[in-house]
Amino acid sequence: MNKKLLMRGSQVIGEAAIRAGCRFYAGYPITPQNELPEFMSGAMASLEGGTFIQAESEIAAINMVIGASMAGARAMTSSSSPGISLKQEGISFLAALELPAVIVNVMRGGPGLGNIAPSQGDYFQATRGGGHGDYRTIVLAPAHGQELADLTEKAFEYADRYRTPVMILADGMMGQMMEPVILPDPVNLDTLPPKPWVLDGAQGRPSRIIRSLILDTVGMEEHNWKLERKYKMISDEIPRAETYMTEDARLVVIAYGTAARIARGGIKRAREMGLKVGLLRPVTLWPFPERAIREMSRLVKDFMVFEMNTGQMIDDVKLSLEGRSNVHFYGRPGGVVSTPDELAKAISSLYYRQNLKKEG
Amino acid sequence: MEKLVFTRPRYMKKAPFHYCPGCGHSIIHRLVAEVIDELGIGDKTIGVPPAGCAVLAYDYFDVDMGEAPHGRAAAVATGIKRILPDKIVFTYQGDGDIAAIGTAETIHSANRGENITVIFVNNSCYGMTGGQMAPTTLLGQKSTTTPGGRNKDRDGAPIDLSQMLALTQGAAYIERTAVNSIKNIIKTKKALTKAFKVQMAGIGFSLIEILSPCPTNWKMSTVDACRRIDEEVTQTFPLKVIKDETA
Amino acid sequence: MTVKPKKGRIVIDSRLCKGCYLCISVCPNKCIVISEESNEKGYHPAEFTETKDGKDRACTGCALCACICPDIAIEVYRE
Numbered sequence: 001m002n003k004k005l006l007m008r009g010s011q012v013i014g015e016a017a018i019r020a021g022c023r024f025y026a027g028y029p030i031t032p033q034n035e036l037p038e039f040m041s042g043a044m045a046s047l048e049g050g051t052f053i054q055a056e057s058e059i060a061a062i063n064m065v066i067g068a069s070m071a072g073a074r075a076m077t078s079s080s081s082p083g084i085s086l087k088q089e090g091i092s093f094l095a096a097l098e099l100p101a102v103i104v105n106v107m108r109g110g111p112g113l114g115n116i117a118p119s120q121g122d123y124f125q126a127t128r129g130g131g132h133g134d135y136r137t138i139v140l141a142p143a144h145g146q147e148l149a150d151l152t153e154k155a156f157e158y159a160d161r162y163r164t165p166v167m168i169l170a171d172g173m174m175g176q177m178m179e180p181v182i183l184p185d186p187v188n189l190d191t192l193p194p195k196p197w198v199l200d201g202a203q204g205r206p207s208r209i210i211r212s213l214i215l216d217t218v219g220m221e222e223h224n225w226k227l228e229r230k231y232k233m234i235s236d237e238i239p240r241a242e243t244y245m246t247e248d249a250r251l252v253v254i255a256y257g258t259a260a261r262i263a264r265g266g267i268k269r270a271r272e273m274g275l276k277v278g279l280l281r282p283v284t285l286w287p288f289p290e291r292a293i294r295e296m297s298r299l300v301k302d303f304m305v306f307e308m309n310t311g312q313m314i315d316d317v318k319l320s321l322e323g324r325s326n327v328h329f330y331g332r333p334g335g336v337v338s339t340p341d342e343l344a345k346a347i348s349s350l351y352y353r354q355n356l357k358k359e360g
Numbered sequence: 361m362e363k364l365v366f367t368r369p370r371y372m373k374k375a376p377f378h379y380c381p382g383c384g385h386s387i388i389h390r391l392v393a394e395v396i397d398e399l400g401i402g403d404k405t406i407g408v409p410p411a412g413c414a415v416l417a418y419d420y421f422d423v424d425m426g427e428a429p430h431g432r433a434a435a436v437a438t439g440i441k442r443i444l445p446d447k448i449v450f451t452y453q454g455d456g457d458i459a460a461i462g463t464a465e466t467i468h469s470a471n472r473g474e475n476i477t478v479i480f481v482n483n484s485c486y487g488m489t490g491g492q493m494a495p496t497t498l499l500g501q502k503s504t505t506t507p508g509g510r511n512k513d514r515d516g517a518p519i520d521l522s523q524m525l526a527l528t529q530g531a532a533y534i535e536r537t538a539v540n541s542i543k544n545i546i547k548t549k550k551a552l553t554k555a556f557k558v559q560m561a562g563i564g565f566s567l568i569e570i571l572s573p574c575p576t577n578w579k580m581s582t583v584d585a586c587r588r589i590d591e592e593v594t595q596t597f598p599l600k601v602i603k604d605e606t607a
Numbered sequence: 608m609t610v611k612p613k614k615g616r617i618v619i620d621s622r623l624c625k626g627c628y629l630c631i632s633v634c635p636n637k638c639i640v641i642s643e644e645s646n647e648k649g650y651h652p653a654e655f656t657e658t659k660d661g662k663d664r665a666c667t668g669c670a671l672c673a674c675i676c677p678d679i680a681i682e683v684y685r686e
Contacts, residue, residue, distance in 0.1 A: 051443065056464050056465070059432065060432070060464065063432035063465065064438050064439040065439060066428070066429075067438060067443075070439070072443065072444075093427075201447050202403055203403040203404060211418055213427065363685055365685045377623075377677070377678055381627035381677075382627035382629055385677075386679070387677050575627075582632075586629070
């Protein structure tokens, strides 16, 4: 087992990416994720076959990732909210061209330039595809340092397995915080499954084309259905959620990432007050852990969605429950980070309003 | 004994071109395919086509081809070349693709001295979308978005991207040629050969800008379109070696 | 010493030809015309005026037509 290290979130992502076989990184400076490209510049330089490019723009960075992925490399870019908006063109192309790539979004307050404080305002953008066209992006939401490492490794694995872009949705808090982490072992690049689609020159084989332009409408429809079959498969195979103190819960908070950590603190305090509250934390935001939430609705009639925005994931919770339980919301947008005490208050007020104490 | 002295090059698929009659694109396609064959690099070449008239270039070139979003070919090519430095990577782009929406990607690839070859087809209009004003449209030239002719005060003057790129330290070889006559076609092939050789020698960024007729959007006969390049287009975009760091 | 003039011949693929006239404009010996017939795309393709066995052949197989042909529709043979 590897040693436990105290590391900053951004650095954990970078180190885990390299251990996962990432050999190409292109990015553009934007706060609060600058530590990641800064780390990658040094790390790639000291790595044989590693490439770091500080791109002229977010758009150039994602397109360099497209090229590197076409050439067979495990490739990554990172940015923060406004920068991710600029990358959406490339993400749509990655999905259409069926190219693996990992995109890290260290979310900040928005819309517009917003601010550089931690936020979860990009949930819709991340989980709905974000760019143009009928596609999905796998979205992983780490909530602590160890998960930054584990999910970064998973992101590369999923990207290759499904030939699709994978987004790691973190926020300024996750990126800046230092936490103890046990890094995974480096993968042996030679043992990764071959990619019989890469563009590396047609030596001893027919030439290949990687394209997304399909002018024939029936052909385009078929391509869309093919992607859809893949998304169905992903939806069956990888949804993940973690629960905390839900066994006897009468109220379950649903939160991801930093919000989920705050929620844990709030739930602990609420438990001290004698309230039966638990947490369900989606680890994959797309595919959304619908089944886990639906199953929980057999015992729980009240859910409180807590997000660092004005209510985005709440839509997916409602879609998962299809009216089976009550869905409430508590959120703070704009980069405001709630305290566990604040959340405990919100929980207890809801708890009494819904008369859960009495019934319990 | 009769000999076959001219036929379809090996790296050009036997597919009918979708281009309009008299279009320069397919002449340039053929020249690139001939150069790839003559340099013996067909099995290690990767091409990146643009968005625009040549978007379907992958249906014609019989080498590995990977699509780029509009204007981003140089960035995509950068990614490919950095991962596979021993392969030959070229982009094939029109004037709108390279000199408007893709200006940043192109200038910075040149500035980094990316060891790629860029084929820049200048037909002074947006062809695929129906003949709108391009960054290279000449002053006074009519287009669907400059019906009274391009006006410097309103539309700006045509941009000389090749000249701009020549100012970057990473650009190794830049030449402007044309495919409007036999003489110029032969020169273009020589220029393309040189550009690919620059890449093979690892010297840096090479770009050949090729003036190409667009009879359809210029609303001219094919022969008149070729004549227009000599008489008008070369006045704004003179044919010459713009930068040569190999000498 | 007299140099025997080169004899040549071209084959135009009428399915690929779009009748753009560029070959006609460069042929030094005027050996190419536009066909009366149209091809399946509706273009009137270029047509070589000489057959292989024809007498008084003017085509030298210089390949200028093929060089400028935008559709790679011309193959050139030379003796």
